[in-house]
Amino acid sequence: MTTATPAREAATAGDVAAPAGTLRRYGRWWPAVALVALFAAPYSSLPLPGLLDGPIGSAGSLQLLALCLVFGALATGYDLLLGRTGLLSFGHALYFAAGSYATELIMVEAGLPFAVSAVLGLCCGVALAAALGSVALRVGGIAFSMVTLAFAQAGSILVERDPGGVTGGEEGRAIPADKLPSSLAGIGNTANLYWIALAYLVLTLAVVHWAVRSPTGRVWEGIKENERRVEVLGLRPYGFKLVAFVLAGALAAVGGIVHLLLTGGATPQTTTSDFTLSLLVMVVLGGSGSRWGPLVGGVLYTWADHRLGDLAGSETVSGLPSFLRVPLSQPLFLLGALFVVMVVALPGGLTRLPARLRPVLTAGQRRVAARERP
Amino acid sequence: MSTVVLLAVTGLGLGALYFLVASGLSLIFGLMDVLNFAHGALLSVGAYATWWAADGHLPGAGSGGPGFVLAVCFGTAVGTVAAMVLELALIRPLYDRPREQVLATVGVGLAVPALLSAIWGPDARPFPGPAALSGTFGLLGAHIPVNRLVLIGAAAAVLVALRLFLGGTRHGLVVRAGVEDRAMVTALGIDVRRAFTLVFAIGGAAAALGGALGGLYYGSVDPGQGTSLLIFAFVVVVMGGMGSVAGAALAAVGVGLVQQFANYYTASGLGDLAVVVLLAALLLLKPRGITGRLA
């Protein structure tokens, strides 16, 4: 996997080996360190000029960070299908939106408390994923992709046409402030929402980590490599793929609920096929099939999408010559182009980049060492 | 009665637009197993190039008569070149990685509309056209916009041209054989990759022509036009059978008509919904139609 460091390269580096070994020993704990740092972020007033608009602990920064975490987690869950089981779904947005819309509807229309609505909303998302997944998985390959796309598009059309005023059409559905528990409403409570987003990320990482190491996860890997070989072993891939689909759908539905809280409403943009495609971009950008890749991709994409959008409106950019200003004003163009470059030139995504550079760097070091030798 | 006629002609016009997108999509998929998610972007490129030329940027081109014909030719040519560049630069290096080919076209499908809206803004631009094509004519009591006929005529011409090309030329023969068994075509000593570039060029030309004439149909161009047509083109491709141009033509007419009539006589949007659900149903009922030799 991407975090593994080949030992022989450290050995060739000679006296560099000792500090590298120490580094690696502590390096194993970096996820915990990162988690603590993320947890403490709302208490920090450190400014990150360029990266964030205000200090880390400010409401605006926390909101953006929380969105990054949500989409990082969503991409991680989506990669259960793409990177772990080899299923290219073009309709993952549907389950995200289902969790979001269902929770909002139940809470506002049925008047139930938020926690109950969230559980019911999650159930709706899972039921939808189970129902549509069981149908879509009857076909394989690109046909599966297109069936999922068709389902998601149907969902998107439904939401947009607003049958009976249920979905709010293009406006989406905002949560009336008085419906939420007071600790989750208002700009003063952004930190709470941020922690919820962080919890969602930890949950997703844990579930994915556990799932891919379970016996089912090993079958997924087999299906990804060669589905026929799994069949030869006497296993029915259909059931295993459905489990992956429903699990990923459930994680997406939870993400939808967190997103609902974070943005204060359900928006029709989350139902579009473009939204699923941006998930795909996140996963491939970071590195499909790796533990941290989709997370890195999701965080980077979301951050770039927002920050580049802000940047486009700023004076620094509007003063640039048009060949620079034009692409910079559309984050999606940059991200799409980067994605294409990634697909063509760097399979494995950003998280594979260090591993790919290392041989080049070591070769360079070796050449330098050889030259210095008398 | 006049409503029915208007709906029918409008449905046919829409079907013509679908056919222009779907014919290339179908050939590309049939021959190369590449589901080209960038095909909508090619349509948008054609539409914007035509609009740009007709807006007075291309000498000789304009919004009236011969100037407009020149603008449409220019738009089609730009779309053709774009499609060939796409094939040579992105699809060709990924021949042995089918999954990545699809992903690369997805990326282009996202990036190109974004680029278009970066250059010309995200809002719809009014599309110039000759006055002769903006009027209506009477048919069985209905006032039918002339541009519908232009679309239908262009699609029919493309259909005939494609049939002649596929049936009557050696390149067409290679394409038809390649749809069936690509490896055997190379084993007969034919460089099938040239056929790949060729079908991309043909598909790009048809889609760009669709974009140019779609501008007349909608009266405006916007960056997302092509992408929103793409999913309906997918329906047409799957219905008509991969690699079958005649099938695509029939399916395009069917989908266009169903959509128009259903949207008018039932709740708005139900036609679109019906067509999308039809796509899922078709794929589930005859998955062999598409997955037969597919990664």
Added chain:
Amino acid sequence: MSTGPLLAVRDLAVVIGGRHILHGVDLDVAPSGVTALLGRNGAGKTTTVRGVLGLVPRTGSVRFLGEETVRLPTHALVRRGIGYAPEDRGVFAALTVAENLRLAERPGAGEPAYGLVHELFPELKARAKQLAGTLSGGQQQMVAIGRTLLNGNRLIIADEPTKGLAPKVVTEVAQVLERAAQAAPVLLVEQNLAMVRRLAEHCVVLADGRTAHRGPAAGLLADPEATRRLLGVGRRGTARPEEHLMAPHDNQAARPAGPAADNGKAGA
């Protein structure tokens, strides 16, 4: 013209989906006559042919007419003068007989020899407008062989041309191949030892993805012990192993699905 082998294959290895199908095949095709490629089911005969042509990824050396071709794409190698009739006949079902033949023409490489093809297979002329998918197995084989004879090829590769055909048709195919071998050397993959005895001068025997035996065909077939050991026939004491039509021509194990086809079936 050189007197060396027309086609010289050395150390051909093919790995598909992480599985070694061929480990190191050595093979020469003599500049004249029929060279038979023999071996039990799953020995790697079809993979060898596909590897030579570059239809599957391969390593090793493939010299055709003295030129190293292992890096050439399939179409470029074929255009140097190879006619290939594959195991499943490779006939385009949705194309007519005439179109199937027309596809094998090589523009710029001389007039296609329709005279020869129509003389050998008058039926193909009569059925020119018929869709090839509606032909019988024997007729499809005629299309496949006809395509190899159209271009004045330097080498003809026929992969089990008699597979699944009625005995009468087998005789016809044998006659045609005999005729073809006068024009160009033939590499013949064959399970039917009667055919081999009748046509082949040289033979190469594969076992488990390696070359197990090379030599004159007659010598091998005259040695019942060697025949049994290498080809697995005559085990039950058949008096004339060479007349034994090898039973089910089930070569599924030997037929490598290309990577794309492999994924396709896995994904379906």
